Amino acid sequence: MNHVIETHNLTRRFGKTGAVDNLTLAVPQGSIYAFLGPNGAGKTTTIKMLLNILRPTAGAASVLGVDSTRLGPSEFARIGYVSENQKLPEWMTVAQLIEYCRPMYPDWDKAFCEKLRGQFDLPPDRKLKNLSRGMKVKAALLVSLAYRPRLLVLDEPFTGLDPLVRDEFIRGILELSDEGNWTVFISSHDIDEVERLADWVGIINCGRLTLAESAAALQARFRRIECVVSETARLPASLPPSWLVPEIAGHSVCVVESLYQAGSSEARVREMLPDAGQITATPLSLRDIFLVLARTYRLNNPSESQS
Amino acid sequence: MCPMITSTHMLPFQLQFKSGLPAYEQVVYSVKKAIIAGALKPGDRFPSVRVLSQELRINPNTAHKVVAALVNERLLDVKPGIGTLVADARPSTREQRRELLGDDVERVVVEAKQLQLDIEDVMQAVQQHWSRLS
Numbered sequence: 001m002n003h004v005i006e007t008h009n010l011t012r013r014f015g016k017t018g019a020v021d022n023l024t025l026a027v028p029q030g031s032i033y034a035f036l037g038p039n040g041a042g043k044t045t046t047i048k049m050l051l052n053i054l055r056p057t058a059g060a061a062s063v064l065g066v067d068s069t070r071l072g073p074s075e076f077a078r079i080g081y082v083s084e085n086q087k088l089p090e091w092m093t094v095a096q097l098i099e100y101c102r103p104m105y106p107d108w109d110k111a112f113c114e115k116l117r118g119q120f121d122l123p124p125d126r127k128l129k130n131l132s133r134g135m136k137v138k139a140a141l142l143v144s145l146a147y148r149p150r151l152l153v154l155d156e157p158f159t160g161l162d163p164l165v166r167d168e169f170i171r172g173i174l175e176l177s178d179e180g181n182w183t184v185f186i187s188s189h190d191i192d193e194v195e196r197l198a199d200w201v202g203i204i205n206c207g208r209l210t211l212a213e214s215a216a217a218l219q220a221r222f223r224r225i226e227c228v229v230s231e232t233a234r235l236p237a238s239l240p241p242s243w244l245v246p247e248i249a250g251h252s253v254c255v256v257e258s259l260y261q262a263g264s265s266e267a268r269v270r271e272m273l274p275d276a277g278q279i280t281a282t283p284l285s286l287r288d289i290f291l292v293l294a295r296t297y298r299l300n301n302p303s304e305s306q307s
Numbered sequence: 308m309c310p311m312i313t314s315t316h317m318l319p320f321q322l323q324f325k326s327g328l329p330a331y332e333q334v335v336y337s338v339k340k341a342i343i344a345g346a347l348k349p350g351d352r353f354p355s356v357r358v359l360s361q362e363l364r365i366n367p368n369t370a371h372k373v374v375a376a377l378v379n380e381r382l383l384d385v386k387p388g389i390g391t392l393v394a395d396a397r398p399s400t401r402e403q404r405r406e407l408l409g410d411d412v413e414r415v416v417v418e419a420k421q422l423q424l425d426i427e428d429v430m431q432a433v434q435q436h437w438s439r440l441s
Contacts, residue, residue, distance in 0.1 A: 032366050170364045177360055177367040196330045196365045219329055226421070280417050285327050 034198035080144035349395030
């Protein structure tokens, strides 16, 4: 499989503080890759290293097949980048911004740019400083899409956007889906924003990658297993490590099996809970899987649970 | 100045995403429902993968999977040079058509048992929906 982004033990420290720690990930070509993690997990630092804005302390990254520290104009002409704190030349009008950006990109598509501008409802003669936050983000996206980049990198693009603007934004991203070899890398602290968009998920926590998998593979191996037990039943002290967030309430037991296999997973439940009846296994949405994982990581992080 | 009105292609079926179920299953289900209810008729044009993805704000690969599954179940026909149309060839036997329901019925039964309902409750609910859509 072709990878548009690859990192190997990518590390960045600020003084003694480690922001990104030995991050190894691969983003397949053609995917919409959701890079998820809580605020402060290292998402922005990672993205800045990918785009040669920050130097890695150790390790390496390659983007579009080029070492990230050697990225130059010919690569940046094929990468679109919108960040949460995008700086725009505020004194320009929307039309001036477009004219300012256009010469930098040989593949600039004027007609496409005009179509997007209409869709985004951006008045050409309005100064950027007079635009709302949502309009500014749309303007930033507009000038990052108009040259049909092969790779679109979005750093927390939805923060502070109202649902309507968020919807327009997503619609805009999907305008690029005609391109055959089109890849999106999108960071977010909120799975809800990208749940139906992503087909790959990477989760970063405290600078470390805790999971990287296709959405299809995740949904295939996660099942919520529920069963009915007698009221006096107790969960055994030692449960299989693949059982996440086990709960018992009255007559019912609920666990999330993270390595589900039809048949053998149910047999395992009967082994652990001999009086279990009516065992059901239901698939989880990406969102529910993320929430289960988030709870599990927190529970297993002693430094946080003590505070 | 007068704001431009962004054009949206209307999809020929209705869908309100619910959290909890994979998007793929929800889209396939909505299309099947539209075909059975007659909102989508044989010969009707079905949206392309691109339009489906853009209008539903879903991953293009998911949209592709949806179309492939519906073509595979012979609910859609790909006509080269024309596009994707709603198929008129129905699965030949009643038995085959009944098989199409298998997964959905299983899900209803599982749900009903979890809610501690009995078969009469389920039958009554089925009856209600049946008359509503007839």
